[in-house]
Amino acid sequence: MIRIILIDDHAIIRDGIRSLLREEPGLEVVGEASSGQELLNTLATTPCDVVVLDLNMPGTDGFTTIPLLRERHPEVRILVLSMLDNERYVVQAIGLGASGYALKSTSRAELVYAINTVAAGQPYLCTVIGLALLQKLHSLKSPGSATAKAASGLSKRELEVLTLIAEGLTNAEIADKLFTSKRTIETHRQNIIEKTQAKNTAALIKFAVSQGMLAD
Structure with a gap:
């Protein structure tokens, strides 16, 4: 209880x-x-x-x-x-x-x-806050910028996938948008989790905040 x-x-x-x-x-x-x-x-x-x-x-x-x-x-x-x-x-x-x-x-x-x-x-x-904060990831500089690379070590494609995740897209929808397979997107998602060590939405947001990936 x-x-x-x-x-x-x-x-x-x-x-x-x-x-x-x-x-x-x-x-x-x-x-x-x-x-x-x-x-x-x-x-x-x-x-x-x-x-x-x-x-x-x-x-x-x-x-x-x-x-x-x-x-x-x-x-x-x-x-x-x-x-x-x-x-x-x-x-x-x-x-x-x-x-x-x-x-x-x-x-x-x-x-x-x-x-x-x-x-x-x-x-x-909660879902509303989680999605709203994740969408702040749009404030990231271009995928090749020093800030993005230093922040997480994510590749250009992983940053693209992360941005689409922040928009609330499913793996299948991301795959369609990036003209690739759902399995490939699942692999990218797993790589993002491993590189950021963010096991869930809350942990990912805390990581993004600590690295200055969210705008004020």
């Missing part, structure tokens, strides 16, 4: 999330808080596995709360659930120690998946 504490300064939001999760097997909401400080007080008597944390709160906001949680309760996973969709907030929250980031507009199915993912120790970004 994954134990969850909800942190949001709006009671109606907490009630809504609790209602969404009530019938979900394997998940249990064990507490609520309206601020970061209240969360820390709650954790003193109510252990949990995942906190679902809003960022924009009065008093001790989410950005302040995340490092405090990492210091005092390193075993607790942090899933940000926010209306803030700007990549700067996403990168800041992940950089501070959040395990995942989802928008309040996300579906129940995706929220449940996000909670299970971070509870398992894996990073998570």
Whole structure:
């Protein structure tokens, strides 16, 4: 059973999330808080596995709360659930120690998946944010530029494939666009993963940010 504490300064939001999760097997909401400080007080008597944390709160906001949680309760996973969709907030929250980031507009199915993912120790970004950030890869210089080569060591064709992946194209669609086989695109995709050491969308975005591959 994954134990969850909800942190949001709006009671109606907490009630809504609790209602969404009530019938979900394997998940249990064990507490609520309206601020970061209240969360820390709650954790003193109510252990949990995942906190679902809003960022924009009065008093001790989410950005302040995340490092405090990492210091005092390193075993607790942090899933940000926010209306803030700007990549700067996403990168800041992940950089501070959040395990995942989802928008309040996300579906129940995706929220449940996000909670299970971070509870398992894996990073998570919701689909909307993941695609939006990956499309920032269009800011890469030409494939032969020093920045692109230094950033990842990807070949010209691999950078082309990566850009099309960022646009949300499937392997088959990329193969059609580049006039090659689906198997070839699968090979390029595997090479990209190996060269960047990014095993999933969240890890790829963190790599791209660290290498200056995303525009401000």
